[in-house]
Amino acid sequence: MNELDIKMDGLALAPQDAAALLGTLFDLQVEVRSDSRKSALDRGVLAVYGSSGSARLAFHFDPILAAGAGAALTRIPAPAADEASRLGRLPDSVLENLCEVTNVLGRWPRTRWGQLRLQTTVMLPAALPGPVGQALKKPKLLATLLVTIAGYRPGLLTVLAIEPAAGEERDGR
Amino acid sequence: MKVLIVDDSKGMRLLLTRALRQFGVSEVAEATDGQKALERLRAGPPVDAVMVDWNMPALDGLGFLKAVRADPKLTAVPIVMVTTEAEAERMEIAKSAGANGYIIKPFTEVTIRESLEGLGFKGR
Numbered sequence: 231m232n233e234l235d236i237k238m239d240g241l242a243l244a245p246q247d248a249a250a251l252l253g254t255l256f257d258l259q260v261e262v263r264s265d266s267r268k269s270a271l272d273r274g275v276l277a278v279y280g281s282s283g284s285a286r287l288a289f290h291f292d293p294i295l296a297a298g299a300g301a302a303l304t305r306i307p308a309p310a311a312d313e314a315s316r317l318g319r320l321p322d323s324v325l326e327n328l329c330e331v332t333n334v335l336g337r338w339p340r341t342r343w344g345q346l347r348l349q350t351t352v353m354l355p356a357a358l359p360g361p362v363g364q365a366l367k368k369p370k371l372l373a374t375l376l377v378t379i380a381g382y383r384p385g386l387l388t389v390l391a392i393e394p395a396a397g398e399e400r401d402g403r
Numbered sequence: 404m405k406v407l408i409v410d411d412s413k414g415m416r417l418l419l420t421r422a423l424r425q426f427g428v429s430e431v432a433e434a435t436d437g438q439k440a441l442e443r444l445r446a447g448p449p450v451d452a453v454m455v456d457w458n459m460p461a462l463d464g465l466g467f468l469k470a471v472r473a474d475p476k477l478t479a480v481p482i483v484m485v486t487t488e489a490e491a492e493r494m495e496i497a498k499s500a501g502a503n504g505y506i507i508k509p510f511t512e513v514t515i516r517e518s519l520e521g522l523g524f525k526g527r
Contacts, residue, residue, distance in 0.1 A: 303414045304413075
């Protein structure tokens with residue numbers, strides 16, 4: 231087992247699996263490795279995943295990664311991605327691409343709940359109700375990863391656990 | 404060869420189009436959901452194959468697949484699901500509903516080629 235593997239109750243994420251998924255999706259070299267920095271979670275893009283109607287996990291893309299990953303899917307030039315991340319607003323084309331990236335990343339976690347499915351992808355800042363909003367206010371960080379897509383600036387991907395809302399069963403079975 | 408791509412993601416339609424062109428597909432039509440794809444098929448002109456996502460608004464890929472198989476004029480058109488749904492149970496559901504192929508995203512051009520060749524199409 232890779233020492234970078236991320237584990238929590240019922241969940242395992244291997245960075246090399248994310249690199250493989252993204253590398254195939256973009257048809258570009260992608261590296262994913264742990265990073266000691268912490269992202270500002272009030273900016274960027276949040277993708278929320280769940281099973282059986284319950285949110286369980288979120289991936290936060292910092293503005294650089296959000297712009298770069300959205301751009302890389304259809305080879306939008308890196309300078310355009312840099313400009314989007316600098317402005318803090320993603321053009322519709324980049325955001326739409328990023329939604330597909332987040333959709334594919336739903337295949338990354340190996341869970342005892344089966345495949346997690348993308349519930350929503352939100353550009354931040356945004357008012358998010360319930361457990362997802364709580365996860366941003368009091369984040370339970372599972373990992374911060376540096377994602378490098380060839381030709382684009384490296385950016386941070388933060389993995390957040392979503393605590394179940396009151397009354398929700400944690401394991402969903 | 405003419406192929407209809409059905410996916411709500413413009414980026415994914417672009418990637419699929421590239422892969423299909425690489426295979427030698429001469430004409431690609433696009434639809435953004437199952438309902439529009441169904442209307443496109445019924446209106447014609449006919450296509451040689453359909454590549455359809457599963458999760459889409461209006462009518463999802465499975466609903467589209469069932470509707471096509473229930474339509475005597477369309478039922479023979481080969482349909483390949485192209486989706487992030489990777490669980491065996493989902494694949495079995497699609498197969499039972501009449502899918503001729505199943506590709507899990509992300510895909511490579513080789514995967515697309517092998518799928519089309521598996522349906523009997525010859526690339527360049």
